[in-house]
Amino acid sequence: MDGDDNDQSGTGSNNIIVCCQSDNCTADLTDAKRYHRRHKVCEFHAKAPVVIVHGYRQRFCQQCSRFHEVMEFDDTKRSCRRRLADHNERRRKSSFDAQPGETSG
Numbered sequence: 001m002d003g004d005d006n007d008q009s010g011t012g013s014n015n016i017i018v019c020c021q022s023d024n025c026t027a028d029l030t031d032a033k034r035y036h037r038r039h040k041v042c043e044f045h046a047k048a049p050v051v052i053v054h055g056y057r058q059r060f061c062q063q064c065s066r067f068h069e070v071m072e073f074d075d076t077k078r079s080c081r082r083r084l085a086d087h088n089e090r091r092r093k094s095s096f097d098a099q100p101g102e103t104s105g
Helices: 034-039 043-047 081-098
Strands: 051-053 056-061 066-069
Touching (some): 043 056
Antiparallel strands (some): 056 066
16 A cells, blocks of 8 residues: 555554553553553553552653653652753743843842
């Protein structure tokens, strides 16, 4: 078929079942949204406050699209502290750049 020659999945890839990374999760991601298939996480565990992955208490980070240990998050947030700090730093820089003549203090 035209256009299928550039398909990165390769022949026989339809036989591969993509499963969630969470320990003991049996969710078949075959019919899941592309995002969940790409990151190998079911919708339930992508939003869960605590997930056991490789025996560790973790949470899926919306910004990094990967699991981090729960202690890397503030309260019930779904973005890790590092990514939130990066985001806040960018906001501070753009706010400072927008007002070059003003000082804070």
